[in-house]
Amino acid sequence: MTNHRKTIRRFAIISATSLLIGTALLALSVVNTRAQQIPIAGTMSDFSSAQYFDSPHQQQMKSRISGAEAQQITMALWLIKQVKIEKFYEDGKLQIVAEAPECVYDRINAVANSPGELHIQSGDGQLRIDGEGFLWRQTESLLTISNQVQTVITRPTAIHP
Amino acid sequence: MKLKYFAILFFSCVWISQAQTNVNTNGVDAILALVTTNRPAPPPAAGPGAGLTRPQGPIKIQAQGEAVFDLNDHWATYSDHVQVTDALMKLTCEWLKSNLPQNSTDSVTNIVAETNVVIDFTDKTGQQTHAIGDKAVYYFHVQNGVTNETVTLTKNPPNFPVVQHGQDYITGSNIVYNLVTDFFYVYGPVQAEGWPGTNTPAGLIPTTAKTNQPVQPKPL
Numbered sequence: 133m134t135n136h137r138k139t140i141r142r143f144a145i146i147s148a149t150s151l152l153i154g155t156a157l158l159a160l161s162v163v164n165t166r167a168q169q170i171p172i173a174g175t176m177s178d179f180s181s182a183q184y185f186d187s188p189h190q191q192q193m194k195s196r197i198s199g200a201e202a203q204q205i206t207m208a209l210w211l212i213k214q215v216k217i218e219k220f221y222e223d224g225k226l227q228i229v230a231e232a233p234e235c236v237y238d239r240i241n242a243v244a245n246s247p248g249e250l251h252i253q254s255g256d257g258q259l260r261i262d263g264e265g266f267l268w269r270q271t272e273s274l275l276t277i278s279n280q281v282q283t284v285i286t287r288p289t290a291i292h293p
Numbered sequence: 294m295k296l297k298y299f300a301i302l303f304f305s306c307v308w309i310s311q312a313q314t315n316v317n318t319n320g321v322d323a324i325l326a327l328v329t330t331n332r333p334a335p336p337p338a339a340g341p342g343a344g345l346t347r348p349q350g351p352i353k354i355q356a357q358g359e360a361v362f363d364l365n366d367h368w369a370t371y372s373d374h375v376q377v378t379d380a381l382m383k384l385t386c387e388w389l390k391s392n393l394p395q396n397s398t399d400s401v402t403n404i405v406a407e408t409n410v411v412i413d414f415t416d417k418t419g420q421q422t423h424a425i426g427d428k429a430v431y432y433f434h435v436q437n438g439v440t441n442e443t444v445t446l447t448k449n450p451p452n453f454p455v456v457q458h459g460q461d462y463i464t465g466s467n468i469v470y471n472l473v474t475d476f477f478y479v480y481g482p483v484q485a486e487g488w489p490g491t492n493t494p495a496g497l498i499p500t501t502a503k504t505n506q507p508v509q510p511k512p513l
Contacts, residue, residue: 219364221395227364228364254394256396256397257397258394258397259393259394261360261362263360272363272365273363273364273365274361274362274363274364274365275361275362275364276359276360276361276362277359277360277361277362278358278359279357279358279359280356280357281354281355281356281358281359281360281371282353282354282355283352283353283354283355283360283369283371284351284352284353284354285351285352285353285354285394285401286351287350287351287352287400287401
């Protein structure tokens with residue numbers, strides 16, 4: 133009978149200890165998760181991140197992503213508002229400019245994405261692209277638009293007979 | 294107007310099929326079907342739309358699905374219910390790749406459309422033609438002031454691309470539409486089916502011309 137009580141007491145102690153440890157681990161994980169989501173550097177205005185061409189055009193800007201406001205989400209991710217993505221030719225001429233209400237920018241991988249709308253215009257105004265949802269890979273200058281893409285290409289002056 | 298050229302096309306095919314028996318046609322202004330040649334024929338000096346100006350509206354490309362723009366190499370690919378329209382052409386397909394003009398003097402020069410390709414052409418005189426294939430290649434090139442603008446339609450064997458104009462149709466392994474001259478070039482084996490009169494009621498037995506014989510282009 134005494135052994136039986138001891139067994140019950142041991143089981144109760146073990147259960148209580150396990151419960152405490154589990155609760156502590158859960159609390160730690162919650163704290164850790166929240167810690168990852170807390171903005172590290174707050175909000176900044178006039179965000180801009182640029183990439184440059186390789187030599188011999190290293191002085192020339194290749195592309196730039198900028199925004200009126202940027203909120204740091206994690207060490208790498210920024211939420212940028214009133215986004216402008218510009219891509220330039222090696223001679224400095226503007227190739228395209230893309231505008232979106234907001235996007236998430238991964239500054240480590242130089243990738244921006246958003247489920248929202250995107251409007252693009254070429255530097256000479258002859259190309260217009262609209263769509264919903266995009267992924268911009270800055271290093272490769274590769275733009276993926278997810279849905280409802282519409283491109284309008286204005287043709288140069290008539291050459292046909 | 295377009296029907297006239299289909300009729301010419303049809304009679305050309307009849308002439309091709311009867312060539313070995315020395316039966317010739319007369320009054321044929323142009324040979325539109327060139328059978329079993331390996332390269333496109335040069336555009337004729339005067340086509341049905343000669344002297345008319347092709348409208349130069351914008352090119353619109355729409356897609357329900359994903360589009361990828363390679364801004365380094367100046368290419369764009371579109372997928373899922375792709376539709377291309379300009380003033381005289383409407384093309385639908387499932388996948389399309391197009392070059393992107395680099396400056397205001399450039400034009401779209403290369404387009405490749407694949408899978409369930411359907412094209413509705415309108416020539417300079419307003420006549421419409423319907424074409425179906427698996428793959429269409431648009432090519433635009435200006436050299437020495439001469440414009441080459443073609444759409445080449447192909448389909449995986451054993452099927453062939455089809456061009457329809459009203460009740461008339463013609464098939465071949467390759468169909469090339471010259472947008473400058475409004476001529477269709479059909480490369481063999483060619484099969485054409487036509488009703489000589491536009492008002493001929495459907496249901497009459499159509500005349501069919503078939504040939505596998507390589508034939509040299511007939512001088513105009």
